Amino acid sequence: MNATSxxxxxxxxxxxxxxxxxxxxxxxxxxxxxxxxxxxxxxxLIAFLEVQRGTDIPDREVVMDRFQNVHSIxxxxxQPKTEQTV
Amino acid sequence: xxxxxxxxxxxxxxxxxxxxTTDGRAVLSxxxxxxxxxxxxxxxxxxxxxxxxxxxxxxxxxNQVLRCAGYFKSFPDGATFVTAPGLSHDCSLSPxxxxxxxxxxxxxxxxxxxxxxxQGRCFRHEKGNYEGLARLWEFTMREIVFCGPEDWVRQQxxxxxxxxxxxxxxxxxxxxxxxxxxxxxGTVSRGQQLLQRLKKLKYELRLNLxxxxxxxxxxxxxxxxxxxxxxxxxxxxGQPLQTGCxxxxxxxxxxxxxxxxxxxxxxxxxSQTN
Numbered sequence: 001m002n003a004t005s006x007x008x009x010x011x012x013x014x015x016x017x018x019x020x021x022x023x024x025x026x027x028x029x030x031x032x033x034x035x036x037x038x039x040x041x042x043x044x045l046i047a048f049l050e051v052q053r054g055t056d057i058p059d060r061e062v063v064m065d066r067f068q069n070v071h072s073i074x075x076x077x078x079q080p081k082t083e084q085t086v
Numbered sequence: 087x088x089x090x091x092x093x094x095x096x097x098x099x100x101x102x103x104x105x106x107t108t109d110g111r112a113v114l115s116x117x118x119x120x121x122x123x124x125x126x127x128x129x130x131x132x133x134x135x136x137x138x139x140x141x142x143x144x145x146x147x148x149n150q151v152l153r154c155a156g157y158f159k160s161f162p163d164g165a166t167f168v169t170a171p172g173l174s175h176d177c178s179l180s181p182x183x184x185x186x187x188x189x190x191x192x193x194x195x196x197x198x199x200x201x202x203x204x205q206g207r208c209f210r211h212e213k214g215n216y217e218g219l220a221r222l223w224e225f226t227m228r229e230i231v232f233c234g235p236e237d238w239v240r241q242q243x244x245x246x247x248x249x250x251x252x253x254x255x256x257x258x259x260x261x262x263x264x265x266x267x268x269x270x271x272g273t274v275s276r277g278q279q280l281l282q283r284l285k286k287l288k289y290e291l292r293l294n295l296x297x298x299x300x301x302x303x304x305x306x307x308x309x310x311x312x313x314x315x316x317x318x319x320x321x322x323x324g325q326p327l328q329t330g331c332x333x334x335x336x337x338x339x340x341x342x343x344x345x346x347x348x349x350x351x352x353x354x355x356x357s358q359t360n
Contacts, residue, residue: 032285035310039277046280062280 005052005078009070012048017041027071032064049077099218101344110216110223118340120356122226125339126205127360129228132249133203138230141204143186149176154316155185160270160278166209166223179209183229184331188317191233191329195322199234201242219341220301226336232329233319236310239330243289243306246332250291250304257355259293260346266290266302285310293342303338307331 006027014024018036031037037045046057057077066076103116114122134140146168152158158165166179180186183206191200205228212221232242247263254261266288267279282288287308292300307330313319314327321327343352 032281037281039274039281041277042280042284043274043277059276059280059283062284064284064286067284 002074002078006070006074008052009048009074009078013045013070016048017044025070028069031069032067049073052078099345104219104340104344106216106218106222108216109214110212110221112219112222112225112337114340117352117356118344121340121343121352122336124356124358124360125334125343126226126228126336128253129334129336130203130205131360132253133201133228133230136201136230136245136249138201138203141187141190141202143180143183143204143206145179145207145209146177147180147185149178151185151189152178152181155188155313156316157181157185159272160268161210162271163213164210166211179224180206181210182208182333183227184231184333187231187233188313188319188329191314191319192317195320196233196327197322199232199238201230201232203228203230205229219337220295222337225338228334228336230332232331233314233327235321235325236328239308239328243308243330243332247289247291247306250306250332254291254293258347258351259342261291261293261303261342262300264290264292266305293338293346295342295345301338301342302335303342304332304334307333 010025010027013031013036018024023036025031025036029036042062046062050056061076065072067073101118103114104118105113107113130140149158149165149167152165161181164181166181168177168179183204186204186206187202205226207224208227209224211223216222230246232239234242251261251263253259265283265286267282268288270278285308287310289306290302291304291306293303294300309329309331311326311328313329319327319329343355347355
């Protein structure tokens, strides 16, 4: 797990998406069951992830086991690519 | 007469007793009408057996209800507005039957979970994109609407998915259940669809129509707190409430029966006692 990516994503969600200062999530807060993310915020979140990783995220990859919380999002979408060995 | 009731020959086969205008109005008689009545009675009985309370609503619905439900934001071109000389308030022809239920649920704090069933004509303007009985401007919907705590509403939907799949199996409908989304419009439509799929808020039962095509004949929907929040639906206990619904598109079921079944099977289904 890349701790820098996780922190960057947490900062983005807590500072940009959750405008109410009393609302804060941590790496394991369920983002969708608890209603933190609405239909506008999910678009902003995906746009942020696409910029961070440099590639688009197809709709079919937006599934709950990958978007459960900040930790799982980083694991699936912001994991540094390992070099392929031959 | 025939010029008014020209069958849509583009995408749909024609069946004796089922005439559809090019602007999406269906005229049924004979076997299609008997199938319609039998299927409607079957789904009503399923609802009553599950403990649902039956309600009847008009086709007209106040635009303030649709506005409160967020209908115009999600489907800005779908409404069929109604006007009349001297009309002092704005009305539409109802795009779904369940919209009538939510203001009723909000009248008094609910003492316990509720399951209502209602049937009515629904109207969705599709700008000419009609496909025989599979996509009509005016169609008939039987709905079962739930309101209660989240886990209870989810369980109702699960039970209904099983119930309807069992009905398909027993009566010989070729069908499959799929996750789905509504065709939202507007700037956050992709966001709404992503959320709907992510949270598995909508499933559709798709009935086979032959040559690889299917039609979504029943949807199983969770609304979370959307309607309880916007209409102010509360529980006497103070417990947070959610809603969900199951919606049968009756003309699509008729179409699937006509497409899938031979005369013998149709006759057998029609002669079963409900």
